[in-house]
Amino acid sequence: MSPNHDLVIIGTGFASSFFLMRYLERAPKNVKVLVLERGNEDTKAWQLANRRHTSIDPDDLMDNQTPGKEWYTSPGFGGNSKCWMGGTTRMMPGDFKLKSRYGVGFDWPIAYDDLESHYGTVEQVMLVSGPSDSPMPRTRQAPLVPHRFSDPDILLKQRFPDGWYQMSTARASVATGQRGICCASGICGLCPVDAKFTIQNGLSKIYQDARVTLRLRCEVQTVETAAGVAHAVNFVHAGSVERVTGDLIVLGASALFNPHILLRSGFTHPLIGRRLHEQMPVYATLDLKGVKCYNGSTVLSGLGYLFYEGEHRRDHAACMIETWSSPFAYRFDDALRLERGRWNERVILGFLFDDIPSDDNTVTVSRGNPSVARVNFSGYSEYAQRAADQIPRMLDTLSQALPIERLVGTSLGTTAAHIQGTVVMGDDPATSVVDRHLVHHQYRNLLVLGASAYPTASPAYPTLTVSALSLWAADHLLGPAT
Ligand SMILES: Cc1cc2nc3c(=O)[nH]c(=O)nc-3n(C[C@H](O)[C@H](O)[C@H](O)COP(=O)(O)OP(=O)(O)OC[C@H]3O[C@@H](n4cnc5c(N)ncnc54)[C@H](O)[C@@H]3O)c2cc1C
Numbered sequence: 133m134s135p136n137h138d139l140v141i142i143g144t145g146f147a148s149s150f151f152l153m154r155y156l157e158r159a160p161k162n163v164k165v166l167v168l169e170r171g172n173e174d175t176k177a178w179q180l181a182n183r184r185h186t187s188i189d190p191d192d193l194m195d196n197q198t199p200g201k202e203w204y205t206s207p208g209f210g211g212n213s214k215c216w217m218g219g220t221t222r223m224m225p226g227d228f229k230l231k232s233r234y235g236v237g238f239d240w241p242i243a244y245d246d247l248e249s250h251y252g253t254v255e256q257v258m259l260v261s262g263p264s265d266s267p268m269p270r271t272r273q274a275p276l277v278p279h280r281f282s283d284p285d286i287l288l289k290q291r292f293p294d295g296w297y298q299m300s301t302a303r304a305s306v307a308t309g310q311r312g313i314c315c316a317s318g319i320c321g322l323c324p325v326d327a328k329f330t331i332q333n334g335l336s337k338i339y340q341d342a343r344v345t346l347r348l349r350c351e352v353q354t355v356e357t358a359a360g361v362a363h364a365v366n367f368v369h370a371g372s373v374e375r376v377t378g379d380l381i382v383l384g385a386s387a388l389f390n391p392h393i394l395l396r397s398g399f400t401h402p403l404i405g406r407r408l409h410e411q412m413p414v415y416a417t418l419d420l421k422g423v424k425c426y427n428g429s430t431v432l433s434g435l436g437y438l439f440y441e442g443e444h445r446r447d448h449a450a451c452m453i454e455t456w457s458s459p460f461a462y463r464f465d466d467a468l469r470l471e472r473g474r475w476n477e478r479v480i481l482g483f484l485f486d487d488i489p490s491d492d493n494t495v496t497v498s499r500g501n502p503s504v505a506r507v508n509f510s511g512y513s514e515y516a517q518r519a520a521d522q523i524p525r526m527l528d529t530l531s532q533a534l535p536i537e538r539l540v541g542t543s544l545g546t547t548a549a550h551i552q553g554t555v556v557m558g559d560d561p562a563t564s565v566v567d568r569h570l571v572h573h574q575y576r577n578l579l580v581l582g583a584s585a586y587p588t589a590s591p592a593y594p595t596l597t598v599s600a601l602s603l604w605a606a607d608h609l610l611g612p613a614t
């Protein structure tokens with residue numbers, strides 16, 4: 133029989149790894165930690181040789197009910213860090229207080245200030261490149277110098293000094309000793325020079341700690357509970373079902389698979405699996421007169437906050453704008469101009485809108501195959517759509533900086549690749565599943581980490597907040613550093 137563990141962690145992505153990092157800093161020398169990961173190691177060498185980031189087909193793990201809508205996930209050691217783009221924005225203070233400030237959506241049970249120091253720590257660990265100025269309050273600057281703007285970014289920064297910033301990103305701007313310099317090739321799903329932070333290149337040492345046993349190819353099926361305590365985890369390895377017990381159980385399997393595991397386990401809170409959401413991504417392609425683009429030093433070079441915070445959030449969603457500085461990064465079939473000598477007088481802007489989650493967007497357990505998560509998405513809210521309808525007005529404002537010749541087109545992205553909601557956090561057990569420290573309201577030795585806890589989307593990229601929340605949860609459990 134397997135010995136009892138002090139801590140059993142499920143998953144090896146950002147949520148689990150940042151929690152484990154902090155846990156090991158504080159835990160005694162004799163603790164026993166078991167980490168169960170469904171996928172393989174899929175080393176960088178394996179990824180490059182096979183030209184894919186995971187040896188498991190993610191489509192085999194989900195039953196997507198919504199044609200045209202995509203959900204990206206990368207099973208295996210390091211989770212989505214293998215394929216993410218490395219954008220590391222903090223949320224804005226107003227994102228945490230949508231209801232009390234603007235009368236819409238829901239409040240988070242925590243505020244920006246609760247996470248501020250944790251944001252700083254994560255930025256140090258990820259070796260984030262970022263600007264010296266910032267749209268949100270911060271006590272520490274990013275550790276690496278910012279990436280070079282593209283020419284459109286330079287014009288936007290000159291015209292809107294408090295509204296346009298260099299990209300905050302875990303894609304290195306200078307060689308770090310661990311990672312190469314980002315060269316804006318734009319194939320970040322499989323970064324050839326390892327420029328972006330991944331769990332493999334930045335945090336794998338925690339899995340080599342003598343207190344930690346990492347077991348790969350272990351698909352967790354259920355968490356067992358009894359007498360108000362979560363006490364065991366059941367999983368399948370090499371075709372056999374195994375069971376381990378633990379004093380503390382930490383679920384970090386993502387916003388798709390956290391609710392899936394809880395529902396398979398028989399957890400019954402009505403909000404488990406509900407309020408699945410992402411930002412609404414809309415891309416605009418613009419021809420510019422005499423301005424060369426795609427010359428920033430990283431794939432996404434600028435961030436616009438002009439339409440983010442403000443009273444408009446009472447009526448429609450906030451927007452963060454990103455400048456794409458590589459024509460090859462996404463499925464942009466209109467990235468280049470065909471006129472001689474003008475191929476790069478074109479800019480692609482991404483508009484990311486926050487969304488108010490709906491109970492109708494769900495993750496459930498597939499009836500045909502309980503190992504598969506059934507995903508249903510009924511669409512974005514009218515709140516997000518009303519904001520997207522403002523794009524022509526936003527472009528009018530941007531034309532004060534950019535010589536826009538014509539709008540080539542706009543398109544709704546099939547995914548923001550930022551899966552959120554489904555095990556929401558809050559102070560009231562009737563309207564949330566986990567508390568402000570991501571501890572299950574009823575089972576106090578069970579933590580559910582990651583973006584599944586998000587009560588609302590923000591336009592910001594989610595993963596810096598996912599990682600900061602894991603430090604916040606660990607600090608609450610273990611007490612502050614001495
Ligand atoms: C293409 C792409 C680009 C992205 N770019 C950005 C970006 O630029 N900026 C940003 O902020 N975010 C980005 N994201 C989102 C980001 O990847 C997620 O927010 C982040 O990975 C969430 O971390 P996590 O640890 O909660 O989940 P994951 O990274 O998904 O990790 C979950 C882990 O749990 C394991 N697991 C799942 N189910 C089980 C099970 N049953 N048993 C055992 N193990 C299990 C998985 O194998 C995985 O290791 C991107 C995502 C994608 C797909």
Ligand code: SF4
Nearest residue numbers: 314315317318320323
């Ligand atoms: S742009 Fe190129 S170098 Fe930079 S992170 Fe992406 S793949 Fe790596």
